[in-house]
Amino acid sequence: MRAVLAVARRELAGYFATPVAYVFIVIFLVLSGSLTFSLGNFFARGQADLQPFFGFIPWLFLFLVPAITMRLWAEERRLGTIELLLTLPIAQWQAVLGKFLAAWAFCAIALALTFPLWITINVLGDPDNGVVLCGYLGSLLVAGAYLAVGAALSAATKNQVIAFVLAVAVCFLFAASGSPVVTDFLSQRVAAFAEIARSLSLSDRLGNFGRGVVDARDLVYFASFIAFWLFVNTVIVDARKAD
Secondary structure, three states: OOOHHHHHHHHHHHHOOHHHHHHHHHHHHHHHHHHHHOOOHHHHHOOOOOHHHHHHHHHHHHHHHHHOOOOHHHHHHHOOOOHHHHHHOOOHHHHHHHHHHHHHHHHHHHHHOOOHHHHHHHHHHOOOOHHHHHHHHHHHHHHHHHHHHHHHHOOOOOOOHHHHHHHHHHHHHHOOOOOOOHHHHHHHHHHHHHHHHHHHHHHHEEEEEEEEEOOHHHHHHHHHHHHHHHHHHHHHHHOOOOO
């Protein structure tokens, strides 16, 4: 575990060594605040909660998380530093896990910086803070799911733009699979496909957390989803390390 943490610290420090991290955080905070208070009809709803914020999170992360992951492995391969990383006395899965944890910690920092929203609803009303905390937990799990996908696809190419586009496309499929448009379309053809699409939806899973429901099935889903894509990441790195 020490090797994993060493890689994670190296990667996390690398984020804040350039302006990219700060730009990402500023964009995330501005968009999350503006969407919550404007398109989310925060004041018109007359309810002291963060449901609008959690409703927008999967779509905010849809573009911002792939922007983080597109360089995780693509940049290493482009610069040729991946060989140096993999010749260190660590296993490939440790390098994969370390990079993932660094990106996840970065997303956790970005989410934590939205605390003014939490303070606002407590000033304006008497919210159920347990529900809000569950919503943040679900948001962090969605970020982890997107990060796992993006990291695996970043390992598949040297081009960061291609890695970004692929990650957005794949994450969009999982985010939108439970939407009424998709499920209604599938149910008119094969009802079983609609149920499968709904069960794979990241947005629906987050909706449960946003209502304060922490279901063991949702936790298992996110854990399995992340583990699967990290496994794919490790396989890709192993297959392409000599490219």
